[in-house]
Amino acid sequence: METQTKTLHRNIFLVGNLSIFMIGLGFAVRASIAGNLQSDIYDHIDLANSTAMLGEALGFTFTGFALTLLFGSALVDLVGIKRMLLLSSIGYVMGSLLIITASMVPPGEGVENLVMAGLLLTGLGWGAVEAASNPMVAAVDPENKTHRLNVLHAWWPAGIVVGGLLGLAISALEFPWQLNLIVLALPAVVMAWLVAVTDFPVTERVSSGISYGEMLKEVFKQPMFILLWVCMWLTAATELAPGQWVDLTLSRVVGMKGILILVYVSMLMFVMRHFAGQLAKKLSSVGLLWLSSLLAAVGLYSLGMARTPVTALLAATVWGIGVCYMWPTMLATVSERFVRGGALFLGLLGFAGGMSIQFVLPKLGVIFDNAKIEAAGGLEAFEKLSGDELDAVLATASVESFQSLAVVPLILLPIFAFIWLWDRRQAASKTESVITVGNP
Numbered sequence: 001m002e003t004q005t006k007t008l009h010r011n012i013f014l015v016g017n018l019s020i021f022m023i024g025l026g027f028a029v030r031a032s033i034a035g036n037l038q039s040d041i042y043d044h045i046d047l048a049n050s051t052a053m054l055g056e057a058l059g060f061t062f063t064g065f066a067l068t069l070l071f072g073s074a075l076v077d078l079v080g081i082k083r084m085l086l087l088s089s090i091g092y093v094m095g096s097l098l099i100i101t102a103s104m105v106p107p108g109e110g111v112e113n114l115v116m117a118g119l120l121l122t123g124l125g126w127g128a129v130e131a132a133s134n135p136m137v138a139a140v141d142p143e144n145k146t147h148r149l150n151v152l153h154a155w156w157p158a159g160i161v162v163g164g165l166l167g168l169a170i171s172a173l174e175f176p177w178q179l180n181l182i183v184l185a186l187p188a189v190v191m192a193w194l195v196a197v198t199d200f201p202v203t204e205r206v207s208s209g210i211s212y213g214e215m216l217k218e219v220f221k222q223p224m225f226i227l228l229w230v231c232m233w234l235t236a237a238t239e240l241a242p243g244q245w246v247d248l249t250l251s252r253v254v255g256m257k258g259i260l261i262l263v264y265v266s267m268l269m270f271v272m273r274h275f276a277g278q279l280a281k282k283l284s285s286v287g288l289l290w291l292s293s294l295l296a297a298v299g300l301y302s303l304g305m306a307r308t309p310v311t312a313l314l315a316a317t318v319w320g321i322g323v324c325y326m327w328p329t330m331l332a333t334v335s336e337r338f339v340r341g342g343a344l345f346l347g348l349l350g351f352a353g354g355m356s357i358q359f360v361l362p363k364l365g366v367i368f369d370n371a372k373i374e375a376a377g378g379l380e381a382f383e384k385l386s387g388d389e390l391d392a393v394l395a396t397a398s399v400e401s402f403q404s405l406a407v408v409p410l411i412l413l414p415i416f417a418f419i420w421l422w423d424r425r426q427a428a429s430k431t432e433s434v435i436t437v438g439n440p
Contacts, residue, residue, distance in 0.1 A: 009140050011198050016137050017155045018194065019085060019129040022092065022187045024159020024266070026122055027240075029180045030058060031262055032167030033099075036177040037115065044107035048369065048379050053112070055365030059358040060116045062240075064091075064123025065130070066354030072131035073347015074216075081200040084132035085191065091125025092188035094118075096181040103178055123354070125188070130350045135343035138335050139201050146285055146332040147277030153328040154273035157266030164263035210340050218341045224419075225338055225345060229352050231415055232330055235289070236353030238296045238409045239323035241360045242303065242402070261312055265320035272324045279325070285333040286423060288325055290416035295322030297409040304402030307395070322409070327353065364401045371397035 034054060042050040042057075076084055098118030102111045133152065141148045163183065170179050219225070280288050299319025306312035331346055338345050375396040376382035385393060 011194075012136060012140055012200065013152075015085065015191070015194050015198055016133045016152050018187065018191050019088065019133050020152055020155040021159040021162075022088075022184075022191060023126045023129050024156040025163040025187060026061075026092065026126060026159075026184055027156070028160040028163025028167060028262065028266075029184045030061065030119070030122075032164065032171075032180050033177050034058065036103075040103060041107050041111055041115065045112065047383065048373065051369045051372075052362055052365035055362040057112070057116050057119055059360075059362055061119045061123035061126070062354040062357035064120040064125075064354075065127040066123075066351045066358065068124045068127025069131050069347040069350040069354060072128055073135075073343045073345075073350070076131050076135065076343045076347070077202070081132045081136050082195055082198075084128045085195045088125040088128035088132070089188040089192035089195070091121045091123075091128065093185045095121030095123075095125065096185040100178045100181050122184075127350070127354065131343065131347050134331055134335075134346045134350075136200060138346075144277060145335050146280040146329060149328040149332045149335070150273040150276030150325060154270045156327075157269035157273075160266035161263050161270065164260070164266065168260070168263075210342065214340060215342045215344050218338060219344070219348070222338055222341070225334065225341065227415070227419070228330065228334055229348060231289075231412060232349045232352040233356040234408050234412050235293075235323075235326040235330055236356040237360045237405065238293070238300070238412075239326050240353070240357050241364060241405060242300060242319065261316045264313060265316050268317065268320045269324045272321065273328065276325050276329065280329065280332075284420065284423060285329050285336065286416055286420045288329055289333070290413060290420055292322050292324065292326050292329075293409040293412040293416060295319070296326075297406050297413075298322070300406035300409070301403055304399040304406070360405070364405065367404055368397045368401045371400040 037057065038050050038054045042053045046053060072079070072084060095118045098114055098121065102114035102118065105111055105114075134149065137148050137152050138145055163180075166183055167180050170177065276288070283291065295318055299315055299317075299322050302315030303312065303319060306315050330349060334341070334345050334349055372393050373379050373382050375393045376385055382393065
């Protein structure tokens with residue numbers, strides 16, 4: 001019996017790791033093809049606002065992600081983990097095919113809609129993964145959630161590394177950029193097969209005997225969850241928005257492909273997330289989030305100032321260490337505190353993260369577009385720029401977009417500090433109560 005249980009758990013972790021690897025791969029693919037989408041499609045539609053349009057399109061991925069989590073997390077116990085993961089595979093395959101189709105027809109409004117629909121479907125696939133995999137892993141090892149969820153999400157940066165390096169190879173060999181999307185669809189097919197032959201557990205909420213109605217009521221009974229939900233909007237913007245932005249904004253500023261920075265940071269994250277459990281035991285989960293926010297703010301500000309590959313890598317190292325633990329530790333913090341909230345609470349947290357990027361990426365695009373035109377002295381002047389003059393203007397726009405985002409983790413510092421101190425006082429109060437009871 002014990003051997004069967006271990007085999008089941010091993011298969012579940014394999015499916016979970018592959019599912020998270022797949023969404024990391026998708027993240028890298030979108031970063032790799034962002035410049036191609038802009039030059040081949042959006043520049044032909046509206047050159048002055050092409051970056052903002054691209055940001056809006058990329059944001060659609062996060063809208064699909066957020067919507068699936070909003071509804072999928074509430075329904076995962078009814079639909080089942082297996083069906084949710086199969087839905088994810090379908091979303092990635094169909095989304096990739098739509099974007100490839102859009103690249104083969106003349107630019108126009110219809111093409112723009114095809115790209116958005118494709119990105120929306122990949123976002124739906126991503127959301128289905130998060131809705132199913134997070135409660136699945138939490139149910140398998142409920143005593144080590146911070147460690148397990150960080151290890152699970154270590155496969156996110158692993159996917160980014162593979163996707164980023166493949167994207168660089170496709171570009172260097174001058175293969176069609178659409179090949180990136182074929183690369184994205186292949187693991188989705190493999191995951192569909194693995195899911196079909198694997199048995200999955202019920203979620204922790206179900207195994208604890210907490211009713212569906214009780215889970216829904218918990219949302220309105222936990223003010224601390226509402227505060228953490230608000231924090232998720234900010235932590236997600238700090239971690240995910242720069243990752244989609246780095247290649248587009250830094251490639252011509254620091255003299256290296258921005259995707260290389262993303263690959264480097266992802267390798268760093270893959271290793272460091274395996275040590276999250278040890279750090280959380282020393283600092284607490286919220287203490288780890290406070291430290292992450294501090295380093296992320298410093299890193300983002302420094303990325304905006306980077307002008308050489310060396311300074312860009314140094315800034316990216318600080319930012320990468322900062323954001324490394326944010327997403328999985330936020331999930332673990334909520335899962336540890338609110339078991340009765342089940343998959344719904346985890347899904348609502350992911351919904352906040354996805355919708356955050358939907359707002360942030362277009363805003364970054366507007367900041368970048370306004371800055372580039374202002375620095376050039378107007379749209380007509382910008383259209384005539386090339387070479388070093390164009391690079392100088394783009395550098396100015398890059399500084400403004402990154403440094404405007406650096407404010408976000410600064411907002412988190414006093415919030416996490418408050419929760420951290422609150423937890424310490426609560427723990428001290430419980431200790432005093434135990435001592436008092438034990439020594440009348």
